[in-house]
Amino acid sequence: MKSLLKVIGYLWVTLLCFEVQAQKDTLLVSEIMPLQKEIMSRLTGKKPIKDSIYIGQRASPRERELTVEFLSQQLTEIGWQLDNHHYKTTNGNPFLDLILSPASGVNISAVLPATRSSDEYVIFGSHYDSERDCPGAIDNATGVTLSLAVASQLAQLKERNVNFIIVLFDQEEDGEVGSKAYAKMLQKSKKNVYSVHTIDMMGWDEDNNRGFEIELPSLDLERFYKSEAEKFNIPLYTTKVSSSDHKSFIDRGFNTVGISEEYVKGDTTPHLHRPTDTYETVNFDFLASSTQFIFHIFKTLAQ
């Protein structure tokens, strides 16, 4: 009789824990989604990014400047220390270099220090620029809003044993120009970087399986992501996609992973690099659930 009561008691406590966790998750989603919708609408020209200025793309120097201003303000408001990285570099083509001025841009960067002394850094981020004539909602305002929502949640953690750096890269669409410049600078800085996580396109999930792909992950990160995804019952696939910002860090020897919707599996936006890549095509439920998962990953790394 006693042991039966014990089992019932154990089951009740377990159920209670699940219930509390579910309530927490719902709370997190209800907090995340309005923030992501708001930022997304500003970045994609649904709402003004500044005063009465609307941007239909984030490709020209002026549009990118406005985006930097807006996102820098967002990061400051959620308590991160802004440390933007300005760079000038080659146009990626010797012929163009002889004709044009060097390429220049700004990687929006901010630091969230550990709550106890640590020299270790976890870096995450996504690119904020878009192709010309493309609002770039899924590619890659989704990555930006995911990163910002995670940043906001991390700032609320009472205990963090590592320092976090968020970087919103410029000029990914021009051949990962921004992330290449940042990775070069990071290598020179000799910071103790534990891992780098870049997010590119997280807004399409037609089969509603919440699945996503990790691109060219290091063995450590692949194992970690897969074991955590199993706990959340999220399908996770490893791919060899190299055409995004994670490649810049892999090339410099950092422990890196790229994160994306199911691009190789084919459950991906059909509007890529088109004028139809708009706010309306974003699956905000998928974006919020992915945000929750990525936040869980960083929370675990912070412990």
Add this chain to the structure above:
Amino acid sequence: MNIIQKLKGCNPYDLLLILSFMLILIKGLEYVFIGILYPLVISAILLSPFVYCYFKKRCTISKTIKYWSLLILCYGVVRILLNTIIYIDSRGIPSEAYYQFTLKYSIISILYVVIGVTLFRKRKHIFLNLSQ
């Protein structure tokens, strides 16, 4: 003061020649500051016939100015052609490059052509001044 007086006394075509050197060198130096050397190396190679003529007076400076003016002219024409191609079809052109084809770019390109043509036409005047 001396330099200003010297410049005042200069033939305008000499000044134009100096301006053309400056434009090319500045382009090279712009890249040196960000750690990329080859634009300056190419500029130096293109300018080397002048240095050669300065030290070895055997060759005629007129021929060198002719070569230089044609080079500047070609550079301006290539810039204009590139602008035209991008105006017709900009697919595959990185945004960073695309947004540099501005009115300022067009004016500078035309300036290169004008300098090239002027230097070519007035090369003998420059030659006379330099040999004095």
